[in-house]
Amino acid sequence: MTDVTSQPPRPVDPPAAPARRSLLIEDPRTRRRNAAERRFRAYGVVAIALAMGALVFLLFTIFRDGTSAFFQTYARIPVAIEAQVVDPAGNRDPAEMQKVLTMGYGKLLDNSLAAYVEANGIEIEGLDDRDLSSFFSAQARADLRNAVLANPELVGTVIETPVMTSSRIDGMFKGRVSRESAAIDAKTSVAQYDLAMAMEDRGDLQTRFNWDFVTSTDSSDNRPEAAGLGVAILGSFYMMLIVLVLSLPIGVAASIYLEEFAPKNRLTDLIEVNISNLAAVPSIVFGILGLAVFINFAGLPRSAPIVGGLVLTLMTLPTIIISTRAALKAVPPSIRDAALGVGASRMQTMFHHVLPLAMPGILTGTIIGLAQALGETAPLLLIGMVAFVTTYPSAPPEGFLDPASALPVQVFNWTQRADPAFFERASGAIIVLLVFLLAMNLLAITLRRKFERRW
Amino acid sequence: MSPFWITIAILALAALGYLLGRSRSIRLAGGDTRALHSRPTYHGWHVALFTALPALVLLALTRLLQAPDWLAPAALALGVAGLAFALSRTAPQFRARNVVEQVVRGILIVCSLIAIATTVAIVLSLVFESLRFFQMYPWQDFFFGTEWTPSFGGGSELGMLPLLWGTLYISLIALLVAVPVGLYAAIYMSEYATPRVRSVVKPAIEVLAGIPTIVYGLFALVTVGPLLRDWIAQPLGLGSSGSSVMTAGLVMGMMLIPFVSSLSDDIINAVPQSLRDGSLAMGSTHSETIRQVVLPAALPGIVGAVLLAASRAIGETMIVVLGAGAMARISPNPFEAMTTITVKIVGQLTGDNDFASPETLVAFALGLTLFVMTLGLNVLALYIVRKYREQYE
Amino acid sequence: ARDQIQVAGSSTVLPYATIVAEAFAENMDFTAPVVEGGGTGAGLKQFCAGLGENTIDVANASRPIKEAELAECRANGVNNIMEVQFGYDGIVFASSINGPDFPLTPQDVYKALAAEVVVDGKLVANPAATWADVNPALPAQEITVYVPGTKHGTREVFEEKVMAAGCETSGALEAMTALSDADKAEEACVTLRTDGRSVDIDGDYTETLARIDSNPNGLGVFGLSFYENNTDKLKVATIDGVAPSVETVASGEYPVSRPLFFYVKKDHFGAIPGLKEFAEFFVADAIAGPGGPLSEYGLVPDPELARVQQAVAAETVVAAN
Amino acid sequence: MDDVRMVERVVDTDARDIKFQCKDVQVFYGEKHAIKDVSVDLLDKTVTAFIGPSGCGKSTFLRCLNRMNDTIGIARVQGRMLLDGEDIYDRRVDPVQLRARVGMVFQKPNPFPKSIYDNVAYGPRIHGLARNRAELDEIVEKALRGAALWNEVKDRLGETGTGLSGGQQQRLCIARAVATAPEVLLMDEPCSALDPIATAQVEELIDELRATFSVVIVTHSMQQAARVSQKTAFFHLGNLVEYGDTDDIFTRPRDPRTESYISGRIG
Amino acid sequence: MDDVRMVERVVDTDARDIKFQCKDVQVFYGEKHAIKDVSVDLLDKTVTAFIGPSGCGKSTFLRCLNRMNDTIGIARVQGRMLLDGEDIYDRRVDPVQLRARVGMVFQKPNPFPKSIYDNVAYGPRIHGLARNRAELDEIVEKALRGAALWNEVKDRLGETGTGLSGGQQQRLCIARAVATAPEVLLMDEPCSALDPIATAQVEELIDELRATFSVVIVTHSMQQAARVSQKTAFFHLGNLVEYGDTDDIFTRPRDPRTESYISGRIG
Ligand SMILES: Nc1ncnc2c1ncn2[C@@H]1O[C@H](COP(=O)(O)OP(=O)(O)OP(=O)(O)O)[C@@H](O)[C@H]1O
């Protein structure tokens, strides 16, 4: 503020007694300055409001689109396990029965549904075979097959079990499919819509909370209703475990060395610039690196969380290092002097005094770095984690080497799929990802609050 | 035994070593720890480090070089040897603290070398393919070409200038959003807000950094793009593109807010209260204090935060793809579709092109160029910080 | 040792491959294969990186492998490659369901999207602003077409089968050849305008769909299967009067389509359990045949599927030349 | 050693206006009751000294006078403090305006991490006391001269203020406060880190300032209090034990606590 | 006012060992030559006072003695400084060990933002001076009593050290330094913020410490120097002008500069 005001300056030489001014009345200059103060403060409020507004809006859209992913419609009808379909050889030999593929079990469901329609006297114009066969999820066939193979006794009986409906039927109860859209939708029909409504009236269709969405594995484009996040959650969990365990200590250690111990010379300048520069390297380049170093050179398997974790660690390091160094720099030198003065070593000064004071900044870096790592897909592209994986990785440590996908990968994949039902799933996956993020950061946020102080 | 269990065993051994070293030092001092050169804990750490470090390094090496399996248990043996050696060294006058600190220092150095190693590895993994690219495509055309039209049949124009322009343009707009908003938010949080408000708002804003970028991309595509087109671009006659530099920049700026706000907030909070008091006591308003005393003192940290945000802006793909489109173009009109280097790196690497063709290899050259450019940017930032840094106390 | 098959490559093939992988894991006693997308080029690159556990076993491709790529494969010791063409993907034009119909011809598209057209014997920047400008039979709607970006294989097909074809039938090729040489003319045929009426999409079809949602004037290029899953939002355009469907593409009536492939490392048979079974399962009638889950999803089955099945069973590899 | 430079100043208290009128002031730091029921009237154009053992609440009370305690989260102030008859804790009072009129030098020197020049020019700039650069230069020089720092720093005005010695920093802070030309100047042990010569110069400055302003000074040096002040307040454990003319306090203390503090004096 | 509590102490300089031997010490802050060619021998079991005008280099020289100047990037130290005959700037010397033996109280109080107890216990903890908690408690109490702070803080040992008054903070720092039991204690104006009673107590402490250690104290109070020290060094503009027995310096200064500084004394 070098501005020279129009207001006559108070005489300074000699300092004559100024006219009495009331504290309660603002003089023009103060008024102006206070207006600037209020503006400044208002900018802050506006900034916070903008950020919070953006957050609320995004969360609102995510929850609006994604909540329904946690619900799923099931039908409860009697299913006859017809022997001639599932056991053409008729000898109940599991090896023989296995030859009947999942596709074959569709007939059981079709027939059962037709029988149900007849038994309940439902009359719908134009209800044809296709409407019946696409009423249930392809997953239902697979479930049925697994049940029969696991228990051949079932053959020839009629079982009553919840049967997963297809995504269009499910969509009818989530507002995604209407009678009008069904009319022009190649994958469903008005007749199917009427049938679903008729079944719902009878209480045979129920939409209930769908834990499977969180626990089961991904599924193909043909059965969006069965897709789940189990593998992705495990994969993300394993990766984040690795990232946290590696990037936090390494990042903090590197910052400590560079900020406190390294001689200040060209070389350390170079390192410093270099680290900030690493933050600007597009994340996919880290994928290229991971492929070359961890898979081709070190011989780690593709699609494995360990490789993903290592790549994300490298990617997170700059964020943590930059924020940690800034936080270390901000600790007043007098604190260091005080500790050194009583004979603490530099290491002790560092770990006993400076580090705790820098902790809020370090934790912020960690929170942001991990958030970024958790949401990143591009580097995983090249190391094979943007994949369709339908087997759960085993428990650690072997699980680190098993194929897995990750939450953002699942979001990314699902938003690309053709069936609109996947969009809802992707939004649901984002909700899970955010919950995961908050859970992951909760400790850091509480810790940070504990460490925050002014001096 | 799998390497994992050997690691666990070594760590257990190190823990044992810690206890042994500690108790042995106390015993040697006859129970009076004041007779020791270093605190018993340091003796403990000394033994633990000598047990674990060589063994773990050997284990890592065997794993990396795919050495025969029997070498892995050898690591365990080495751990035992290290333990014995360190224990034998323990003596009251043994400078355990200095040894431990030297080792820790070594570890710190190794950690900071990881950053260097990463850089070297990145450069190496980019440079060979880039060379292959420049053998197929003239470098003049790449660096100075203003046309970016890759095609499958060959004969592509692969000038990077349109991409560079888009990168700079979009990043600039993103920063124009993120820096003021983030900085003001940080100032408000650390200077004005009550601790309660701050403890809620800060983590909340940080959630913005954790929302997957695809959400932002869709937000740009579905909401912001049409909004800008219908309410600003078309009425002003600036074009009718749904995706634009402005869209991507605005949305990306939103994502970057927490990068600026949270880091700056911590740094501002670390400025000693005595400086604020000094300024307030002169009759300056709170905002004058912030602008003229607090912010300059916090400058290095804030520049770091802004750099981090800029880095993210340069490296972002999804928002640009969905928000700004894929059109490589040089135009001053922010309501036109453009694209960035990073987007094209990802695009060319994941496309259907022949992987040995210049259309794919150009991704590596782009990556390398970007790397060098951001390096220059960072040197500049370092220089600025050095010049204007205000060290308090 | 790795006990699951690793597949990577074209994102057009990806949905089919996942359907197959899922069914394969369900019905056979093998671990579920891991299927990645990543693009044909990236898939083939990893495929050709060498043999062994750290490399993938199957590469999906939306185009045949190129000579250069084969050479790289060979250089890295990947010699016995089986090429399997398992079907076609139809490429369709579609617009918002609420908009008018578009009976297109390649010629219309060419005239609407070419960067430069011949007017009165001179090359001028394309002046067309509405479809009616191109062909009075078409609606007077602003031209905006969302075209796959240059990284997509679909783009190549679009350029060849729509732009180049339209260029030729409209007589523009001839006129331009007269103005310059043949090579330049061919290139000019497939050069799209850059004034914002043709918009490159580097993302996927969902992005195209979202763009049409936000700009109802838009016309987008989609895969047939994508359209079939979204008939409630999209209205498909006919080409030369033929509406795209699995049948019309299979019969060749609908002109714009491309073959889909996957490549298998024969040398991995035995080392990776179930690899050969997977290849066979992929092209089995129950899967890839008409009425199977693939065609249910929108794949156009290869009319010569039986021959393909035989070739797979016989482990026929791509001839070295 | 003869170190008492006691100047007999004729003080005519009644002729002076009351500048600050404090009534029943209480200050709490959280639970801690730091100032207990202090009532005191500070006169205009007078130097008032606050003395008392360390930790008795001198700084705390001083900080109340320009509401610097507002910046300490846990501090609570009760009671009435009138500056020229106006309650400074009134809701309508703008602390900024108050602090412009009531300047302060802190106990711990806290120069800004800026150049020496900018440190001193800071106040005049924000209050617009100079019309142009030349005037500003003049103000800065005068303030630095007043604080006895000019000769030491005139060649290095551009260097950062934090690179000064302890005593130099303290004088810089004095210069900074004086440059703003406040009506009341609160000085918390302004000479604690100064050598005798510099101390004498600062005391001279204080004496000069008294012509127009009132000055409140916290000091541990009874001699200093005696030399520069006309009024003295003695604090003990948060209480204002005695307040009166400096001469009276030092020669005829009424309270036994004052008596014992004064007589136990050494420094 | 009779404020001189001058105790005549019999000082037998020759019988004492030399603790610190400094030879041709030069200190530069960047370009600035802050200490010029200072040679001085500091004796064991002796209190040495450094006096001189503000900014003359006292703190700078003091900080050389335990290598605290290492932490200032631009500071360069030349010359030889021998502690018990060993060059403390030798490459093999561990500054940590040096600082454990040569403790320091800084000019600006700088308590850790930790509890009062932890502030004092920090040194003993890292040096392993206590075998158990009881011993540590004892050390802490003794140090705080020595620094005349115990009564004020004994009920609030868990509160943070930065919430103390200025003088309390200074005493806390003294307690912190004393608790480490160094051989040499460097004190940079340890009583500047203290009231006379506390000052007396601290001076008593210094006198006690002298029995076993050597103490170097920077002070602006000539009286204090006279009271507590046996040797005095007078610095001026970076030069060591005069060094000798305190009595001699104050009664028979040899250098005119010393003479004029002493005679101009006030505070
Ligand atoms: N960090 C620094 N950078 C640059 N110059 C410095 C620094 N510290 C001190 N100086 C300068 O060195 C000279 C000596 O400073 P020093 O702190 O030793 O003085 P001092 O004798 O302790 O004074 P005081 O009694 O005021 O504390 C002064 O002129 C000061 O300005």
Ligand SMILES: Nc1ncnc2c1ncn2[C@@H]1O[C@H](COP(=O)(O)OP(=O)(O)OP(=O)(O)O)[C@@H](O)[C@H]1O
């Ligand atoms: N921020 C604070 N939080 C808690 N207690 C405080 C704080 N500041 C001061 N106190 C306490 O309030 C009492 C009065 O402190 P004050 O700083 O006013 O003393 P003082 O008279 O200035 O002493 P000194 O001469 O040592 O500076 C002391 O007991 C001190 O410990």
Ligand SMILES: [Mg+2]
């Ligand atoms: Mg005080």
Ligand SMILES: [Mg+2]
């Ligand atoms: Mg000093």
